Amino acid sequence: MTSYIAIDWGSTNLRAWHYQQGNCVDERRSEAGVTRLGGRTPAEVFASVTDGWPVNDVPVVMAGMVGSNAGWLTVPYLACPVALDQLSSRLTRVEDKAWIVPGLSVERADNYNVMRGEETQLLGASALQPAMQYVMPGTHAKWVQVEQQRVQDFRTVMTGELHHLLLKQSLIGAGLPEQEENAAAFREGLAVGSHDASILSRLFEVRASHVLGARDRRHISDFLSGLLIGHEVALMTQHADRRQPIIIIAGNALAQRYQQALQFIGMDSVTLEGDRAFQHGIRSIADDLAHKIAIDRHPAWHHARRGRSARGCPNRSGFRCH
Secondary structure, three states, X not given: OOOXXXXXXXXXXXXXXXXXXXXXXXXXXXXXXXXXXXOOOHHHHHHHHOOOOOOOOOOEEEEOHHHOOOXXXXXXXXXXXXXXXXXXXXXXXXXXXXXEOOOEEEEEOOEEEEEOOHHHHHHHHHHHOOOOEEEEOOOOEEEEEEEOOEEEEEEEEOHHHHHHHHHHHOHHHOOOOOOOOOHHHHHHHHHHHHHOOOOHHHHHHHHHHHXXXXXXXXXXXXXXXXXXXXXXXXXXXXXXOOOOOEEEEOOHHHHHHHHHHHHHOOOOEEEEOHHHHHHHHXXXXXXXXXXXXXXXXXXXXXXXXXXXXXXXXXXXXXXEOO
């Protein structure tokens, strides 16, 4: 098993893991996302979060917004359709310290889209839970179509950000008390959002309903969440193969909401924990990178070993190669 350092560096947070022979021996978290560096450079944040770790001795692989134009170094996207196993061969070196995983892009007249970080989760998910369609809920939810380990297409729905903006910075949330979770309010929102072709005309009704006393002012957040998620799921599954379950890659709380929304319209789903998918994906990339580094450092040994294997000599596993 490979020893390596993995870093998930997003816009608002950073998480890092140190693995030795495939086992996590240390984990660190920081709020120093690429938009919250606090006057420090990315290199300074990197040095701080990896202090005491063997960054010069093992592969260091980073994914997420660290590779964006707001991050450490702008890393080119891989254009879809693209095979996920290409990720490990298209890494970008940054300041001789680490490798950054490329994001994915779609550039067509009917769809312009990008992702960073989710591609690493997809790589792990395609091995752990192969499927044709994935949804990755979050601030900007990704709906991804995959065929035979190739990302064919994807779209982004700004459901999480829209919920935050409407509740915190629009008239809908003005004057509301502290919000409380309410499952019934969420289900009511699902029922409305799932059946409306467009929810634009429904948004102001969210405010009107609590102003007129028809809806509990403490439960507006969950009703709005159901309205938006219900509409998103109904819209994005219009042409889905209903014989195949959709894989939800997310943490438990958010995954449950999307499960309910899919169940509401009669679709099956399977949940894959987001961290598990990311860790599996970045381990695959680290393994490939370590192998490549070993070849680059010892090309003569590698070619000699391949020659012996080709002649049917025993390899390290004890099996004969043919």
